[in-house]
Amino acid sequence: MPITDLVERARALAVPGGRSILGITGAPGAGKSTVAAEIVDALGPDTAVLVAMDGYHLANVVLEALGRRDRKGAHDTFDAAGYVGLLVRLHRSARGGPGAAETVYAPEFRREIEEPIGSAVPVPPDVPLVVTEGNYLLLDHGAWPRARALLDAVWYLAPGEDIRQDRLVRRHQAFGKSPADAWAWALGTDQRNADLIAATAHRADLVVRVT
Template sequence: MTNISENPVHGLILPQEYIDHAKILARRKERTILAIAGAPGSGKSTVARLLHEALKDISMIVPMDGYHLSNKELERLGRKERKGAPDTFDVWGYKALIERLKNQQKNEIIYAPEFYRTIEEPIAGSIPIFDNIPLIITEGNYLLLAQNEWKTLAPLFDERWFVTAPIAERQQRLVDRHCYFGRSVEDAKAWVEHTDEPNAQLIEQNKQNVNLTIEWKNI
């Protein structure tokens, strides 16, 4: 396990070894799908973003969060208060997208959805993926979950990275995030305790087929 550090002066630091490894993956003859998974607040989205920023010309990020069920559908199902749990996503829709990306045809543009936190809803057709991009970086909580329909995803990925972080730091990031998007501190802490943390424990304890584990720490 290698650490990723957050330097208060120089900002976020992604070790060169990860960038170099991803470059090697991108040189394969066929398109490579790199999955980056982790618990809420672990830093997986940041790892994906930093990796893409280092490899802009050869990579694209496709987040799992675009397959959140809409708030309207969550209300119908009675799951809105558990938004973010495994059964609040369209896993089969996400799986179909990954399968399409693995077999993208020449001159075909595939559109992926994106989740917008400002409105707490996914929007279809937000991310265009072109056929000449060799490395697809997909990130999300449940990509490596060894339960139910989620367990069918891992074999689709060419490489699987798992991002982890100390519990206190992970939870504080989540509280800060929820507050930034409009929750009170009390509501944010309650959501983390009753929704985010049970999901985090499920993810940490039921991951499968991990090729590389990254620990994110503040220093």
């Protein structure tokens, strides 16, 4: 599906005076951040803001204490309940109730340091569409179903496996992994996560075949 079609679908969700939240999900390397950014850029800052689920990665020191550092990116290496709290605030800031008409500051994940940074993305109350992207928006256990309930629509990106894995390896290398380590992570931790995420695709409102 052309990105122009996705932009127009997203534009239909952006109703002035309200707030919709569009989720974009898929396996690691599916192109979530790229598609989400292109949609937000096309709609403009007065219409849409991008807030990524990756801002709720647990810090490395926490993952090490929990014994999960070697599988960072798995569903239990995120503060899912914290992400749910953000989605609640994003709705309230535009729709009335406690915290209405306030700018919400969301965290973001910085790949260059492999850590989340708090209060890095301002979301003004008059922006009608928030686009959020992440791996586990359709997962059916833990706090993730509560996150899904707060999303007005969720789109699942489904590229070919060769495309997805090539993107992953190139991304890992770009941020410092050797070719061997990049492939090992892509075919190990990333692939286990991808298999789990693929099983959630049927819950999406739209499956986008990416070429």
